[in-house]
Every structure is written in structure tokens, then in C-alpha cells.
Amino acid sequence: MKACGLIVEYNPLHNGHVYHIQQAQKLTESDCTIAVMSGNFTQRGEPAIMDKFSRTKAALSAGVDLVVELPFLFAVQHADLFAKGAVSILDALKVDHLVFGSENGSIESFHHAQKERQKNQTAFETVLKKQLENGLSYPEANRAAYELVGINSALDLSSPNNILGFAYLQAAEALHSPIQVDTIRRIQAGYHEQSITGPIASATSIRSAWQDEKIQQVKAAVPEKTFELMEAEELHSWEAYFPLLRYLILTRPAETLRQIHGMDEGLEYRFKKYINQALNFQQFLSLIKTKRYTWTRLQRVCVHLLSNTQKHMNREHLEQAACPYIRILGMNKNGQAFLSSRKKQLDVPLYTHLKDGMHPVADLELQAADAYNSILPPEIAAASRRQEISPPIFA
Amino acid sequence: MKACGLIVEYNPLHNGHVYHIQQAQKLTESDCTIAVMSGNFTQRGEPAIMDKFSRTKAALSAGVDLVVELPFLFAVQHADLFAKGAVSILDALKVDHLVFGSENGSIESFHHAQKERQKNQTAFETVLKKQLENGLSYPEANRAAYELVGINSALDLSSPNNILGFAYLQAAEALHSPIQVDTIRRIQAGYHEQSITGPIASATSIRSAWQDEKIQQVKAAVPEKTFELMEAEELHSWEAYFPLLRYLILTRPAETLRQIHGMDEGLEYRFKKYINQALNFQQFLSLIKTKRYTWTRLQRVCVHLLSNTQKHMNREHLEQAACPYIRILGMNKNGQAFLSSRKKQLDVPLYTHLKDGMHPVADLELQAADAYNSILPPEIAAASRRQEISPPIFA
Numbered sequence: 001m002k003a004c005g006l007i008v009e010y011n012p013l014h015n016g017h018v019y020h021i022q023q024a025q026k027l028t029e030s031d032c033t034i035a036v037m038s039g040n041f042t043q044r045g046e047p048a049i050m051d052k053f054s055r056t057k058a059a060l061s062a063g064v065d066l067v068v069e070l071p072f073l074f075a076v077q078h079a080d081l082f083a084k085g086a087v088s089i090l091d092a093l094k095v096d097h098l099v100f101g102s103e104n105g106s107i108e109s110f111h112h113a114q115k116e117r118q119k120n121q122t123a124f125e126t127v128l129k130k131q132l133e134n135g136l137s138y139p140e141a142n143r144a145a146y147e148l149v150g151i152n153s154a155l156d157l158s159s160p161n162n163i164l165g166f167a168y169l170q171a172a173e174a175l176h177s178p179i180q181v182d183t184i185r186r187i188q189a190g191y192h193e194q195s196i197t198g199p200i201a202s203a204t205s206i207r208s209a210w211q212d213e214k215i216q217q218v219k220a221a222v223p224e225k226t227f228e229l230m231e232a233e234e235l236h237s238w239e240a241y242f243p244l245l246r247y248l249i250l251t252r253p254a255e256t257l258r259q260i261h262g263m264d265e266g267l268e269y270r271f272k273k274y275i276n277q278a279l280n281f282q283q284f285l286s287l288i289k290t291k292r293y294t295w296t297r298l299q300r301v302c303v304h305l306l307s308n309t310q311k312h313m314n315r316e317h318l319e320q321a322a323c324p325y326i327r328i329l330g331m332n333k334n335g336q337a338f339l340s341s342r343k344k345q346l347d348v349p350l351y352t353h354l355k356d357g358m359h360p361v362a363d364l365e366l367q368a369a370d371a372y373n374s375i376l377p378p379e380i381a382a383a384s385r386r387q388e389i390s391p392p393i394f395a
Numbered sequence: 396m397k398a399c400g401l402i403v404e405y406n407p408l409h410n411g412h413v414y415h416i417q418q419a420q421k422l423t424e425s426d427c428t429i430a431v432m433s434g435n436f437t438q439r440g441e442p443a444i445m446d447k448f449s450r451t452k453a454a455l456s457a458g459v460d461l462v463v464e465l466p467f468l469f470a471v472q473h474a475d476l477f478a479k480g481a482v483s484i485l486d487a488l489k490v491d492h493l494v495f496g497s498e499n500g501s502i503e504s505f506h507h508a509q510k511e512r513q514k515n516q517t518a519f520e521t522v523l524k525k526q527l528e529n530g531l532s533y534p535e536a537n538r539a540a541y542e543l544v545g546i547n548s549a550l551d552l553s554s555p556n557n558i559l560g561f562a563y564l565q566a567a568e569a570l571h572s573p574i575q576v577d578t579i580r581r582i583q584a585g586y587h588e589q590s591i592t593g594p595i596a597s598a599t600s601i602r603s604a605w606q607d608e609k610i611q612q613v614k615a616a617v618p619e620k621t622f623e624l625m626e627a628e629e630l631h632s633w634e635a636y637f638p639l640l641r642y643l644i645l646t647r648p649a650e651t652l653r654q655i656h657g658m659d660e661g662l663e664y665r666f667k668k669y670i671n672q673a674l675n676f677q678q679f680l681s682l683i684k685t686k687r688y689t690w691t692r693l694q695r696v697c698v699h700l701l702s703n704t705q706k707h708m709n710r711e712h713l714e715q716a717a718c719p720y721i722r723i724l725g726m727n728k729n730g731q732a733f734l735s736s737r738k739k740q741l742d743v744p745l746y747t748h749l750k751d752g753m754h755p756v757a758d759l760e761l762q763a764a765d766a767y768n769s770i771l772p773p774e775i776a777a778a779s780r781r782q783e784i785s786p787p788i789f790a
Binding site (some may be wrong): 145180202242244246247250251252279280307351367370374375377378381382385 | 617639646671674762765
């Protein structure tokens with residue numbers, strides 16, 4: 001069986017994603033589509049609007065055959081770690097192709113940039129370090145380093161999907177993975193696009209339209225299944241977690257906050273200083289944001305605070321940057337057949353569900369799920385918790 | 396000025412409390428009444444239905460001249476520590492009398508029990524230790540020890556107010572305090588009485604009647620000011636904090652829970668084992684309760700978990716069992732005159748408000764206040780927080 005891998009968040013799954021699934025299948029002539037999907041929190045440091053189980057249902061309904069979880073440990077990290085975690089899963093599953101969507105759309109320009117980067121590695125690292133010392137944020141310093149070293153002539157490394165795609169390519173290279181990486185140009189909507197203008201819209205604009213109760217616009221931009229799931233649930237957003245975040249910042253001493261992953265350079269004092277002035281999450285982030293601390297970075301720290309992800313946790317797995325297990329969230333018969341075909345070649349354990357004490361990375365996954373569910377009524381939270389320890393969704 | 400001290404919770408202040416204030420003034424012929432009052436959490440390990448500021452207003456309106464805070468450090472503890480903290484404040488203020496309400500009503504029987512206890516100290520301690528080893532809870536072991544050593548012929552040390560009164564007497568003795576201790580027999584309602592039958596009712600029955608919306612019964616049992624305050628606010632109860640408690644138990648590892656004050660003998664595993672089975676606070680407590688862990692003890696552990704009170708915090712102050720400062724919550728002109736008369740004799744600092752970093756015991760007070768306020772909308776929580784750092788209430 002020939003398989004094609006996608007790295008996704010589906011927050012929520014929209015028509016652009018369906019296009020991506022179909023084009024990837026066509027391009028690679030694969031028999032099976034595998035999605036590595038973030039769980040309850042996304043790479044930009046936000047609670048996903050629907051939990052992993054609902055988003056798995058949407059994925060299966062849109063043509064994905066197998067949904068595998070990108071562990072929380074890798075999902076809420078900067079592009080490099082996110083990419084390494086996700087690509088290591090596709091590599092472990094011996095998936096033949098990886099197809100990502102990008103603003104650029106030409107895999108040659110990615111390969112070119114990668115070669116340039118390798119040639120100029122030392123210069124690049126020196127300039128990057130200097131820019132970080134100058135107080136630039138990581139993405140800004142990174143982009144500046146590419147520009148100053150003269151690498152990115154053909155590839156705009158300020159576009160979020162180009163950044164991620166480039167990270168996938170580097171991760172595959174680092175793993176010496178035989179996976180064939182290709183890209184499809186994203187159509188119409190930009191990643192950060194704020195308004196919906198037709199059937200193809202960004203996930204950001206769909207979430208924002210939903211919040212503004214522009215229900216018909218959302219309906220036009222997502223498959224029926226997604227719309228049905230969105231209507232059935234109370235959607236999650238940072239604001240609902242703000243009282244809890246506020247409580248944690250006020251009742252934990254600075255030394256405790258400092259243990260949190262990403263809480264560096266005295267950021268804990270900034271959190272404590274401004275929390276009493278903020279009446280909601282947006283206000284709080286605006287208050288603590290600086291040139292150096294990007295909105296995304298601060299949101300990730302907030303996710304780690306909420307999920308109690310500490311610096312010392314799973315450090316060895318982060319350093320290895322390889323996922324220590326494969327966790328199936330959902331599949332159809334085709335996905336099941338793929339798994340059977342690959343089962344014997346797997347170097348890491350295959351989990352059909354999690355349980356307490358199974359693996360430190362899985363323990364953190366359950367902890368993050370409990371944090372995500374904490375705003376739900378206890379009976380619904382308990383039901384969602386039970387899904388973590390139940391067999392995968394079968395479509 | 397001759398002053399009379401009361402040790403109170405006023406949760407809420409009711410007609411029985413007004414009777415106690417008046418009788419204490421009459422009995423001691425004092426010019427001034429001082430109440431040492433618990434803050435936002437009570438000795439039995441519950442969030443007070445109204446915060447300390449509302450309860451201070453009720454106290455001033457009922458004839459108390461000066462309201463001093465019993466720090467959280469001492470307020471949510473077993474009877475001995477509660478008593479030591481409270482009596483040390485009255486002693487520091489050179490208050491002349493302490494009058495407590497009791498089921499017994501005769502100070503002679505308290506003095507007698509105290510003498511008997513002193514005579515049989517070694518035997519008492521041996522028996523107490525043995526009973527605790529047998530798996531009895533602390534109050535049960537204590538009562539059994541009194542019975543077995545043959546002390547409490549005249550004083551029933553299973554009645555909660557007798558227990559507290561006896562603890563006040565012992566605390567005064569331990570401090571070599573010149574304070575004169577006296578008692579008034581509580582009229583009609585028992586401490587744990589569950590229903591209201593007239594103008595005198597227990598605070599427990601008033602809280603429960605309010606919850607059952609028996610508003611007229613409550614109105615008959617409390618002063619007008621209390622009723623007005625109760626009507627104006629959303630009253631606090633454990634159930635509102637349950638989602639937060641649930642979140643903490645699920646997302647903190649056992650080692651972190653073990654740092655919490657009172658989380659002993661592997662109780663943290665019991666918390667973790669049962670939390671997913673409980674849909675509310677009552678259910679959770681019922682699940683974790685055993686013969687050894689009384690409901691009250693478990694509620695106190697839950698308060699410490701909520702307020703993040705750790706074992707290592709303020710240990711020296713708990714061991715000294717003396718309040719390191721006096722914090723004024725409210726006063727009238729008479730109370731102010733009393734303070735002026737005692738100011739120069741004070742051995743501990745007098746605080747008119749708290750601020751961050753002022754004193755470790757005050758830091759814990761603010762932390763507990765933040766935990767208490769965490770269920771309120773951020774703007775109301777922030778306003779309540781500001782009251783902690785503002786001048787006292789003046790009536």
C-alpha cells in the first residue's frame with residue numbers, strides 16, 4: 001500500500017483542507033491518506049475549538065483514512081519541534097509521501113533554500129544568535145538571518161506555511177527519512193486571513209466568523225460534517241480559560257511559575273505584574289506582549305501553565321525530537337489495512353488508547369486533556385476523559 | 396478602656412450572635428467589643444458564604460467596635476491551632492476579657508476539666524496516641540482519651556463549642572495571658588442544627604435554609620443588615636469551586652499534591668483515585684471519606700489545595716502558634732479609641748491593610764483571597780482584591 005501523509009490541525013476542517021486531501025492523493029497516487037493531527041491545543045498556543053475526537057470525525061468524513069495524534073509534547077512548540085515530532089511519526093509508520101500546503105507551492109524552491117542553508121550553516125547560526133541578542137523574537141530573528149545570509153531569494157520565510165514546510169523538510173533530512181516530501185500551493189486564503197469571501201477561507205477567519213455569528217459564511221466554507229459538529233458543541237476559546245489562568249498566576253509563587261515550560265527570562269514576574277490589570281485574555285496578552293515575546297509564544301506559555309507542563313518533563317523526548325509511540329485517534333477500513341501492512345516494521349509501540357502511567361509523554365497528554373476539559377461541566381469532562389482511554393473512532 | 400474579646404466566624408452573623416455580643420458586654424461590663432474573625436475560609440474548611448469585608452460590615456452593624464482578622468494560616472486549622480492564633484491576637488491587644496459561647500455555659504466546668512487534664516497529661520497523651528494509631532479521627536481520639544483518662548465528667552468534649560472553648564482556655568494558659576476567660580451558654584440552637592424553628596438558629600441551618608430558598612425563615616433568624624448583604628451577593632459554596640478543585644487534582648502529579656498542608660498518609664492517591672468518579676463536591680467528599688478522615692479534615696485539605704497552602708509555608712509561625720501581626724478589617728470610633736489606647740503597648744505590628752511582600756503570613760492571606768475570588772467575574776474579583784490593600788472599613 002502506498003500512503004500519503006499530511007500534518008494537520010483541522011481547527012476546524014474546512015473546504016481548503018478537503019482540497020488539500022484530494023490534491024495530495026492525486027499528486028502522489030496513494031491508496032491511503034494518513035493525517036498526523038494536533039490534539040486539544042494547537043501550535044499557535046490555543047485551545048482547539050473542538051476536541052481531538054470531534055476533529056478526528058471530521059477528518060475521517062473528509063477522506064482521511066487514518067488519524068494519528070501528534071502528542072501535546074510536540075504540538076504546542078515552535079515550528080522546528082512541531083515538525084520534528086510530526087515527521088518522526090510519518091517516518092516511523094513508513095509513510096511514502098508527505099505533502100504540505102504552502103504559500104510558495106514549488107518544492108524546488110524549498111530544496112534550494114535547504115541547500116543554501118546547509119552551505120551557510122555557520123554564518124546563519126552566528127547571525128541568528130546575534131539577532132536574538134538584539135532582542136528580536138525567534139521568528140523575526142530567523143527571517144532576518146535568512147535575509148542577511150542571503151538564503152531565501154526564492155522562498156519567503158515569513159509566510160507561516162512556508163516556515164512549517166521548510167521545517168518538515170529539515171526534519172526529514174535530520175531523520176534520514178526516505179519519505180518523499182512535496183508541496184501544494186494553498187489556494188486563495190492566507191493563513192491569517194480575517195474574513196470569509198467564498199468557499200475557501202482560512203481556519204482563523206472561520207473561527208472568527210463563527211464568533212461573530214456569521215453562521216451562513218461558515219456554512220459555505222466548511223464540509224457539512226464540520227458544520228454539524230460545530231453546531232453540536234460549545235466551542236472552546238481562550239477567554240473561557242481566563243479565570244483559571246488568572247487563578248493560577250495569582251495563587252502560585254514566582255518560583256512555581258518559573259518551572260513552567262517556556263517561562264523564561266523572568267517572564268513569570270511580567271505575568272504576575274499585569275494579571276490584576278486584565279479583565280480578559282486578550283487584554284492580558286496585550287499587556288504582557290513586547291517585541292521579543294510574540295503573541296504566539298506567550299499563548300504557548302499560557303497553554304503550558306494551564307496544562308502544568310514543566311520544564312523538566314519529557315526533556316529527553318524533546319531533545320531526541322522523535323515521537324516515542326504512535327497513538328491512533330481514528331481510522332476506516334482502509335486505514336486499518338494500512339496499519340496491518342506496517343505493523344511489523346514499527347520501531348515504536350502502537351497505542352489504540354491511552355491509560356494512566358503508560359508512558360510519560362502519554363501522561364502529559366492526559367494532563368493536557370484534563371486541562372482542556374476543565375471548563376466543561378464535570379459529567380461532560382468525565383465523558384471526554386473516558387474517550388482518551390477508549391478504542392479509537394472507527395468510521 | 397475595658398475591652399471584651401470574641402472569637403467569631405459570622406458565617407453569617409445571626410440573632411444568636413447578636414445575643415452573644417450583648418450578653419458578653421453585660422457580663423464583663425466592657426466599653427468596647429473586639430471580634431477576632433476568620434477571613435474568607437472557615438475553621439470547618441468551607442468558603443465563607445460572604446467575604447470578610449461583607450461580614451465585617453455585618454459585625455460593625457451588630458455592635459462590634461473593632462474587627463480584627465484571624466489570618467488564614469490559623470483560621471483553617473483544627474481547634475487547637477485556631478484557638479492559639481485567635482487568643483494570641485486578643486492577648487497582643489491586651490484585651491481584658493474573652494467570652495465564648497458554649498453548650499455547657501459554666502466556666503467552672505471548663506477550669507475543672509483543664510486542671511484534670513494537667514494532672515493526667517502523660518496518661519492523656521499516651522491514650523490519645525494509641526487511639527490515633529487505632530485509626531480514630533483526631534476529634535474521636537481526643538474525646539476517647541478524655542473519657543478513658545476520666546477527665547470530662549462535667550464537660551462534654553464532643554460538643555463543638557465546648558471543644559473550642561476548652562481550646563481557648565488552654566491557649567490562654569500556654570501564653571500566660573492575663574485575659575479573663577468566661578462563657579455564655581448558647582441558647583436554643585445547636586451548632587449543627589439543620590432546620591430553623593424561630594429567631595435563634597445556627598449558622599449551618601441558616602445557610603441551608605438560604606440554599607433551599609426558605610427566605611422568610613432566614614429573614615427571621617438574622618439582623619436586617621445580614622439579610623441585606625445576603626440578598627446583594629452571589630453566596631459562595633464549595634460546589635462552585637468543584638470544577639477548579641477537580642482541575643487541580645487531575646493536572647497536578649501526586650508529588651505536587653503531597654506538598655499541600657494536610658495532605659498526609661497518602662491522601663493524595665485517594666484524591667486522584669476518586670476524582671473522576673465524582674460529579675460534585677458532596678459526591679467527592681463522600682467517596683474519599685473514611686473513619687479516619689473526617690469530613691471537616693478533608694474539607695480543610697481541599698481549602699489548602701485550592702489556596703495552594705504548602706506544608707513548608709509559615710511553619711515557624713504555626714509552631715510558635717502566635718499571630719505575627721494585627722490586621723484591622725473594620726472599626727467604629729469606639730474601636731479606634733481602643734486601638735489608640737493600646738497602640739503603644741503592642742509587641743507586633745498593626746496593619747490597616749495588606750500588600751504583597753509585606754509578611755509571609757500576609758502573602759498567604761492574599762493568596763487565599765485570590766483563590767476565594769477565583770469563581771467571580773474578573774472585574775469583581777479584582778475589586779475584592781483591591782479591598783485587601785485598602786484602608787479598613789469605618790462605620
